[in-house]
Each structure stands twice: as C-alpha cells, then as structure tokens.
Amino acid sequence: MSTAYDYIVVGGGLTGSVVASRLIQHDASLKIVVIEAGGDTLDREDIMMQDMGNSLHLIGGDLDWKILSVPQKHADGRTLVLPQGKGLGGGTTINGGGWIRGDRMDYDAWAAEVGDHRWSYDGQLSFMKKSEKHTNATVNPDQHGYEGPVVIQTPSSSGRAYPLREKVLESWSQLGVKALPHLDGNAGSQLGVAEVNENRNQGRRQVAAAVYSLDGVIVMTESLVEKVILERQEDGSIVAAGVKLADESELRSQQVILAAGALRTPQILMLSGIGAPEELSNHSIQTLVESPEVGKNLADHTLLFTAWKLKNPDDGWAVGSKNALFTQPQYALGLPMDFVVTTDVPKEGLAVAIEVDEGVKPDASSHALLKQARPFSESFMVYAGAPDGSAVAIGVIDLHPTTRGAITLDPSNVRGTPLVDTNYLGTEVDRYVHREMLRKVIDFAASDKTTIGRDILEGEMVPPGVEPLSVGISDAALDGRARSTVGTSYHFHGTAAMGKVVDTDLKVKGVRGLRVVDASVIPVNLATHLQVPLYALAEQAAAIITQERDSDS
Known part of the structure; x- marks a missing residue:
C-alpha cells in the first residue's frame, strides 16, 4: 500500500484508541490509521452488558488471545493462561471493570526513576481526571473528573x-x-x-474504542502487524518509515505508535531489529538498534x-x-x-x-x-x-511484586505468540x-x-x-x-520501560518517528488496576504528540 499516513497506530486497544481519538479531535486533517489484529467489537451486545455473577465471563472466548506462559518453576511447573483482549478496545472488552487508580507514592517513584515530573502523581492527575466522568461531585472534587468519556459508577x-x-x-x-x-x-x-469503582455506565461496559470516538480515523481490523519498517539514513540515523503486515503488505507513515500491549510490543520491537543483540542474533534478526532491555522487566500482579x-x-x-x-x-x-x-x-x-x-x-x-x-x-x-x-x-x-519476568521470541515461530515467563x-x-x-x-x-x-x-x-x-x-x-x-490479574507492564527503551516523551531510543504508548513503558510497579493509569498515559501521550506537532508547524 503506497498511501502515506501521518500516524500509524499499531493496536486498537485502550491506549491505541485513546491516542488516535485525541489526535484526530485536535486536527481533523490528519491521516491516521489504527491497525488491530482482532475484529470489530463495537456492535457486540455480549460485550457491553454485565454478567452479574461473573465479571470476567468473556475471558477464554473469541475476544481473548489466550496466551500461555512458559512453565512456571515457582508455581508447581504450571503453564498458565494469560488473557489478553483481542479486538477493538483490547482489554476493555473482557476485563472486570475495576477502576482503581493506585497510590501517589508509586507514580512519584515513576517520575523519580525517569527524572521527569510529568509522570508523577500530580503530573498525571489532570489526565486521569480528563478521562473520567465520576458519579459523585461532592467526594474529593479536586481528585476526580466529571466531563470525561469514561463513566465511573x-x-x-x-x-x-x-x-x-x-x-x-x-x-x-x-x-x-x-x-x-x-x-x-x-x-x-x-x-x-x-x-x-467500576467503569460502567448503568451496567454497560465502557469499551475504549466506543467511548473514545474513532470517527475520522481509518480502522483496519483482522490485520496483524509483523514489524516496524526501519530505514537507515545517510547520516547513519534510523527512522521508522511504516509497518509490514503479516500478509507482506506495507503501510508508510511519518510516525508509528506502538500500542500492542506489554506482551506484544516487545515482540514487534525485536522483529523490527530493536533489542538485545544476543536475543536477535539467536533468531537471525539483524540488530538495527541495540536496546538490551526490550522484553525485560515484565511485571504483573x-x-x-x-x-x-x-x-x-x-x-x-x-x-x-x-x-x-x-x-x-x-x-x-x-x-x-x-x-x-x-x-x-x-x-x-x-x-x-x-x-x-x-x-x-x-x-x-x-x-x-x-x-x-x-x-x-x-x-x-x-x-x-x-x-x-x-x-x-x-x-x-x-499489588507490589518484586519478581520480574521476560518476553522472548519463540524459536519455533518468531512471528507467532512470544514466550512469556511471568516468573510468579x-x-x-x-x-x-x-x-x-x-x-x-x-x-x-x-x-x-x-x-x-x-x-x-x-x-x-x-x-x-x-x-x-x-x-x-x-x-x-x-x-x-x-x-x-496463583495466577494473573491481567496487569502486565514494564517490558519496554521508560528510561531504558523509551524516553520520557515515549520515543523509542535510537529511532526517529517511533513511539510506544502502552503498559510496556511503565518502568515501576503500580499498585493499581492498570486501565486507570493507561487512560492517563494515553491522554498525556496525545498531548505530548500534539504539542510537538504544533511546535514543528
């Protein structure tokens, strides 16, 4: 495909939907495409309504990637199912709906880790508030939002x-x-x-791709991205020029935003030639950008x-x-x-x-x-x-595991599901x-x-x-x-950590035109249910990108 986009967003889950929505709201002339490996979920009534006795009734169904861990040596050698949302809205199509922000001290540890106040609790609070529409305006009104897209009950x-x-x-x-x-x-x-607190509107599930409008955005579903196309410039720098899909087709863009989640984003980075040289060479992948922490630091509650x-x-x-x-x-x-x-x-x-x-x-x-x-x-x-x-x-x-796991490529099929060791x-x-x-x-x-x-x-x-x-x-x-x-609470994060793999503007280090906006960039443990900080992360990412674009124009 020869069409050149302003932005390619890889992943139509929570963060991808929010970023694309906010960018197109700011400038309707932008050409943005969201590429989602799963299907269109927005007309699925079985997603929208709550099952009173079992919030997680959609896990294990057609909207779940059903990724398997490697055998867990500290958990009786069990192979565990690691649910991941598959389709527009990502995890918001199958999650339990808990809206739990977490503690100030963890966000402040994030900011201290990367040396940037924007990622502290106070730095992210305005974006937390921007995402939510809280039900009670008399309870801590300075801490809550009342005009956001996500209804909280x-x-x-x-x-x-x-x-x-x-x-x-x-x-x-x-x-x-x-x-x-x-x-x-x-x-x-x-x-x-x-x-x-639950992100439900009179019982109806708040799917990110529905409550953040994608009007004006081109959405491609059932389309799996294999890798980011990286090109070396005459000055030796590396630029992201677009993406290659699993069907061998290519899309070109000015910028690529990876929002494929903490399990898939590091895989895409490695397949693109960004990662630890020893890991890439094991799979005959040329190292274009040495980034040894890609896939490391996997955390889950x-x-x-x-x-x-x-x-x-x-x-x-x-x-x-x-x-x-x-x-x-x-x-x-x-x-x-x-x-x-x-x-x-x-x-x-x-x-x-x-x-x-x-x-x-x-x-x-x-x-x-x-x-x-x-x-x-x-x-x-x-x-x-x-x-x-x-x-x-x-x-x-x-809520505060000190264990860290890793994502690696499967030697039997590097383009298939990655190997996930949660190390519980x-x-x-x-x-x-x-x-x-x-x-x-x-x-x-x-x-x-x-x-x-x-x-x-x-x-x-x-x-x-x-x-x-x-x-x-x-x-x-x-x-x-x-x-x-022991099992997962579906809160995977940390595998493309800020300060190591990306900078505080979410740009992949060593590459121009490539950002990561998903849970993989969170560098520290957050004692939270991740959808709250992910909405804030995506809101702030859109603000950073917009400000950068405006300053360049």
Whole structure:
C-alpha cells in the first residue's frame, strides 16, 4: 500500500484508541490509521452488558488471545493462561471493570526513576481526571473528573446495597483496617477500605474504542502487524518509515505508535531489529538498534481466589439465594461486591524476606519497601460463590511484586505468540507477601476476630486433599497453596520501560518517528488496576504528540 499516513497506530486497544481519538479531535486533517489484529467489537451486545455473577465471563472466548506462559518453576511447573483482549478496545472488552487508580507514592517513584515530573502523581492527575466522568461531585472534587468519556459508577451510585455491606465494613475495622474518607480509594492514598469503582455506565461496559470516538480515523481490523519498517539514513540515523503486515503488505507513515500491549510490543520491537543483540542474533534478526532491555522487566500482579461456605444460606447473603433483593434490576448493573481493601504487610517479616533476596540486611529507615506503609495487598469479597447462594468468594492480589519476568521470541515461530515467563513467586518477598495475604484472609473469614468469621462463614470450600485455610495453618501449607493456585490479574507492564527503551516523551531510543504508548513503558510497579493509569498515559501521550506537532508547524 503506497498511501502515506501521518500516524500509524499499531493496536486498537485502550491506549491505541485513546491516542488516535485525541489526535484526530485536535486536527481533523490528519491521516491516521489504527491497525488491530482482532475484529470489530463495537456492535457486540455480549460485550457491553454485565454478567452479574461473573465479571470476567468473556475471558477464554473469541475476544481473548489466550496466551500461555512458559512453565512456571515457582508455581508447581504450571503453564498458565494469560488473557489478553483481542479486538477493538483490547482489554476493555473482557476485563472486570475495576477502576482503581493506585497510590501517589508509586507514580512519584515513576517520575523519580525517569527524572521527569510529568509522570508523577500530580503530573498525571489532570489526565486521569480528563478521562473520567465520576458519579459523585461532592467526594474529593479536586481528585476526580466529571466531563470525561469514561463513566465511573459505584455500588452506592447505582443503588446496590448488598446485605453483607455493614458486616464486611465492621469486620475490617475489627482487624484494624479503617475505611478511607468518603470510602474513596482513588484520591492518591489507597491504604484502607474503599468502595469499589467500576467503569460502567448503568451496567454497560465502557469499551475504549466506543467511548473514545474513532470517527475520522481509518480502522483496519483482522490485520496483524509483523514489524516496524526501519530505514537507515545517510547520516547513519534510523527512522521508522511504516509497518509490514503479516500478509507482506506495507503501510508508510511519518510516525508509528506502538500500542500492542506489554506482551506484544516487545515482540514487534525485536522483529523490527530493536533489542538485545544476543536475543536477535539467536533468531537471525539483524540488530538495527541495540536496546538490551526490550522484553525485560515484565511485571504483573498475581491473583488467587478462595471460596467460603455460608453458615446459613437461607439468610440470603449471596447471589443465587432466595433473597428477592437480588432480583431487583439495579443488582444486574455491576459486580456483586462493595469494597476493595488495601493493606500493608508486617515489616519485620518483610525485612527478613528482603535480606534473603538481596543478600544484605536492609536499612528499615531507607529501604523503599520498609520506610513507610505501602500498598502490598488487595482483598475483596464477592457475594457469589455457588449457584445456590450458599457461598461467597474472596480474592487477593499482590499489588507490589518484586519478581520480574521476560518476553522472548519463540524459536519455533518468531512471528507467532512470544514466550512469556511471568516468573510468579520468584522472590522470597513475593512468597512472604502471599503468605501474609492468605493469613489476612484467615483473620477476616475464619477466625473469631471478626463478625464475618464468627457469625457468617463456616469454613473454606476446598477440593479433597487440600488443607483448608484456618487459624494455625503452617507457612509450608500456605506456600503450597500459593504455588498451586496463583495466577494473573491481567496487569502486565514494564517490558519496554521508560528510561531504558523509551524516553520520557515515549520515543523509542535510537529511532526517529517511533513511539510506544502502552503498559510496556511503565518502568515501576503500580499498585493499581492498570486501565486507570493507561487512560492517563494515553491522554498525556496525545498531548505530548500534539504539542510537538504544533511546535514543528
């Protein structure tokens, strides 16, 4: 194809949709093409409506790449499914809808890492606000947006008063975990109990490619990009001239924006000749730009679930019971849960784990993980765990993994799915955090310390041969549980890290006309559900590109 575009955006997921939409809104004369490997999702009603009992009902279907990890040596050698959205809107077509911003300290660590205030919490706040349309203008109004494309709802705003709400809140208080002011966990500090926020509009899923209009943008679906076309200039510099598709066709452009996600973007970079020379040479790919950190630094928040039997299901605590409350229409508008609870872990045990990993005793006054309380664990009770309403589920997420994995090319098919090693539970810190997360669940659900543990639940439901979580369970049993059940929370990031692979303007180092705008550029761990910082990232990227274009004209 000989048409020359102003911008080629590789990937029609969250960030690609936002960047393309904002650029065309700023200048309708631009020729922009979004190339998406999946299909057009915007007329799919099965995507748009919430499944009350199972937010993630689309995972594993035709909108999921269903990428497999390599066998995980710290997780009983299991090969894990790593869901990734396939189609316009990317992960926003299949995700759980949690709208959780994270803590100021992580964004500020990002800015410190790269030496650019724009990537701090305050530097990104205006873009977080620009993306959202919050439901309550009286709660921390300086922290929220009210005119953005993405509608945010809560159980309260949608009229969902779950029967266990007050008992759950009381039980966390009994464990010393206090409710955040206004139950708002999206105001820069998330330690405590917050009401869950969802990016849903009266129950309807907010797909990025729908709420950010692509009118005026050329959209190519079912089109897989193989690599970026790089050309060496007479002065020796490397320029991105366009892309080559898997069908051998080529598109030319002034600039290329990679938005293929943390698992696919590093693959495209490597196939284009950007990466570690030893990795590329192993696959007979010429190194055009030496960038040894491409594919490294893979981070993900791990997730595991437990199921708990209700003492008296006839009390109507859970979805599926005979409680007529759940037949009211508002209860079909979102997840059957009230709160997300974010906590630290005991520092004494954490210091021991750090010493194992780092080989020296850490200084508690200066070590980043010890010097202050920080979000390590997220817990949430889902009021659905069995079809007959006889059980509930409790999920826990490790929000601050120190493990790092990697993306490499598959030697049997470098253009196929890349090899993904998440390296879950690869550090003693991560193993310690998982033990403490499960002990917190035991305190909450299986001890006399809380109303929930005493009066509502009667024990964990487990398969034969599995020791249930209970007071006094050994560390070895907790480690075994983590190894056998740990999985992904779909929050992959870090594989084309800012400061290493891209600069703070999101430009790939060593190449003119090539940017990365997706989760792969996030250089540090963010204790968040990634769609919030990704909307902000894409909004800021569009502003940076627009400002650059305006200054050049």
